[in-house]
Amino acid sequence: MMKEKVLILYHSGAGSTRTISELLEHELEDVLEIEAKHIDFNFNFSLLNSYDLLILGFPTYHCEPSRSMMDFIQKMPILKNNVKVCIFTTCGLYSGNALRIASKELIKKNIKLLDYFKFRSPASDGAIILSSSLKLMFEYEKSLKKHLNRMTDQIRNYKTLPAKNPPMYKTYVPLNNIAKYFGEKEYDKMKNNIHIVPERCTNCNLCVTNCERRCWTANEIMPIFVPDNCEFCLECIHKCPTRAIIFSEKMKDRPRFNKQFLTTKRKKSWPSRFNQYYKGKM
Numbered sequence: 001m002m003k004e005k006v007l008i009l010y011h012s013g014a015g016s017t018r019t020i021s022e023l024l025e026h027e028l029e030d031v032l033e034i035e036a037k038h039i040d041f042n043f044n045f046s047l048l049n050s051y052d053l054l055i056l057g058f059p060t061y062h063c064e065p066s067r068s069m070m071d072f073i074q075k076m077p078i079l080k081n082n083v084k085v086c087i088f089t090t091c092g093l094y095s096g097n098a099l100r101i102a103s104k105e106l107i108k109k110n111i112k113l114l115d116y117f118k119f120r121s122p123a124s125d126g127a128i129i130l131s132s133s134l135k136l137m138f139e140y141e142k143s144l145k146k147h148l149n150r151m152t153d154q155i156r157n158y159k160t161l162p163a164k165n166p167p168m169y170k171t172y173v174p175l176n177n178i179a180k181y182f183g184e185k186e187y188d189k190m191k192n193n194i195h196i197v198p199e200r201c202t203n204c205n206l207c208v209t210n211c212e213r214r215c216w217t218a219n220e221i222m223p224i225f226v227p228d229n230c231e232f233c234l235e236c237i238h239k240c241p242t243r244a245i246i247f248s249e250k251m252k253d254r255p256r257f258n259k260q261f262l263t264t265k266r267k268k269s270w271p272s273r274f275n276q277y278y279k280g281k282m
């Protein structure tokens with residue numbers, strides 16, 4: 001029997017959204033022809049019409065969808081066949097209006113919204129800005145399994161789902177807008193201070209190849225950072241294998257969500273399915 005074609009398109013800085021996307025792919029591949037892909041600047045949008053269902057995943061930054069995901073959605077043409085979509089966001093604490101903003105933008109593209117989901121994940125910003133003793137900053141929520149199961153169940157039955165309206169506007173978000181205003185200002189300062197600790201850098205160029213927004217350029221001694229297009233997703237910082245990228249002396253030895261962190265330090269606190277899934281994979 002022909003399996004239905006599903007595409008998961010995600011944006012992920014530190015890796016939480018990627019993790020959820022890959023788990024979804026893993027859980028659903030027995031019933032669907034499904035693949036998970038990171039969004040990129042050169043995406044061939046005409047392919048979208050050939051899918052039965054799209055799943056879009058993105059982190060929440062400042063109570064909104066990540067800039068990269070919004071740029072991607074805004075670049076999408078109006079689709080032909082009333083393509084269906086489920087969306088999800090990952091957030092450290094509180095997703096504000098992220099799901100609503102993305103839903104509204106997708107509906108403009110003639111895409112039928114079926115459902116939306118939220119996962120509380122390790123806080124990629126909090127983990128390196130706040131105290132490293134705050135356990136909450138390093139963990140997925142306790143009910144992650146339940147949420148994942150709910151999402152996979154809905155996707156298995158997606159054909160029977162009616163279109164859904166975007167989530168309601170969260171009226172208490174204005175409070176967050178104040179936080180956002182000051183948060184963004186602070187994060188801009190930090191972004192402008194991103195630099196390399198020369199004695200730690202091995203010039204492996206992982207930051208250059210990973211950065212979707214092309215903020216890092218390869219150079220003879222070590223890569224050069226130009227912050228103009230940076231959205232402070234923290235990918236370069238979290239993934240640097242030698243922890244050479246920092247924005248302040250204080251954070252120099254804070255834990256990062258890199259390979260070593262994911263496979264050793266916090267392993268016990270993750271749901272068993274994660275450990276099983278990642279065994280030998282990273």
Ligand SMILES: Cc1cc2nc3c(=O)[nH]c(=O)nc-3n(C[C@H](O)[C@H](O)[C@H](O)COP(=O)(O)O)c2cc1C
Binds near residue numbers: 011062096124
């Ligand atoms: C610049 C920035 C802004 C953030 N803003 C929020 C926020 O407003 N609310 C929240 O709950 N988490 C916020 N976070 C945390 C991320 O949403 C969370 O860590 C997410 O899972 C990261 O996904 P990723 O690992 O796929 O990049 C922010 C993180 C960054 C880097």
